[in-house]
Amino acid sequence: MTEPSSAPTEAPVTTVAFVLYPGLTPLDMVGPLQVIGALAELVPGFRTVVVGERIEPMDSDIPLKLVPSHTFEDMPDPYALIVPGGFQPTLAAMADEGLLRKLREAAARAEVVGSVCTGSLLLGAAGLLEGREATSHWMYRDLLARFGATPVARRWVEDGPVITAAGVSAGVDMALHLVDRLAGREAARTVQLFLEYDPEPPLGPVDWTPVDAGAFVPFAEENLRASLADHPALLARLTG
């Protein structure tokens, strides 16, 4: 018989943490968060948290403010830390040393560090992609080389403890892969079924043949200049 006074054995919980910061693209975070959240509903032992520098409403790139559930200080040690991307505010955040320090500290507490879209630029700026293969939004992917990473044009890229997804919507695919890895194929299929993720883009998949990524370089550089005007050294490192 168990001693009545013995503490209940707590099953270990696998936490996946998503980083929220002002100005991000919510779909980068909400897509994979909803996938891992469904896993947590369906299979015991998983939990999601949303972590920010402060627990307060933060602007995004759509007319929606978002509030995290935890600060970096009070979040449980995560199995995985996922950094979503965005447009100009994310580019500007590459120079936010306070945020980058929090990312480095949180990454040191995690077994897996991941990103969606230009979130990989924040991992790069934090020094977390050196020597790794990684991806990003197609328009900014080549910039990863400036952080010592090898850019790869795939939907998601796994290199040791680092997993990065392509632009915005790619986080859903990456998260389903994580579910497969963490809880197996049947769990991943069930999550996919519950989210009815059976995509039918009305105009079909992206046709990459007419997309001239080079033609977007001036646009991408213009956004870097606008976002990093006060950080000439970083700007030179990225555009020089």
Place this chain on the structure above:
Amino acid sequence: MTEPSSAPTEAPVTTVAFVLYPGLTPLDMVGPLQVIGALAELVPGFRTVVVGERIEPMDSDIPLKLVPSHTFEDMPDPYALIVPGGFQPTLAAMADEGLLRKLREAAARAEVVGSVCTGSLLLGAAGLLEGREATSHWMYRDLLARFGATPVARRWVEDGPVITAAGVSAGVDMALHLVDRLAGREAARTVQLFLEYDPEPPLGPVDWTPVDAGAFVPFAEENLRASLADHPALLARLTG
């Protein structure tokens, strides 16, 4: 010459409004909102708003609170009003007469009324689906018949001014179709490219052949009973 005192001519703005209410599934809203938001960034004359009963942080089904941009009273007349879905809180909201009245009033100001996932159950409960073909999350789709609609198993269904999408992730496909309709094929392709919506579900598309929707009926009914325990008449209408 223009009179100096003449008012500038304001170009008409097409507003797409997304309804936020406590407990919803954020991806239902954020997916299509991000699509229409990209249209608004790329093409002049479009705008998104997020409308709620109060401008305050609202819980969702993941550890993330969301804050709307407008109340129903102060939102501009929308071209389209889109109602996202969710799980038990959405089922419970079918009995929230205050919210249903706001939905009816807002729908009367819109040219198009739409939904994602179980959001169609709220449209149905508000009396907005009578005589229409419509869809919903596969697990609750047949319930639409109880509101006088004809359930259709498609990714999204358009019937006159009513457009409804299937479960959770289907809102992205529906929204790209709306962009195509509102701004043309090239705009839709550009939005899709910017969101890098080129899905690669790691286990492939949903295989519907082994999915026995009938086996989920007790689970769906159990959730209806839990959500509508205090509303026996509505519960009987939906499960009787």
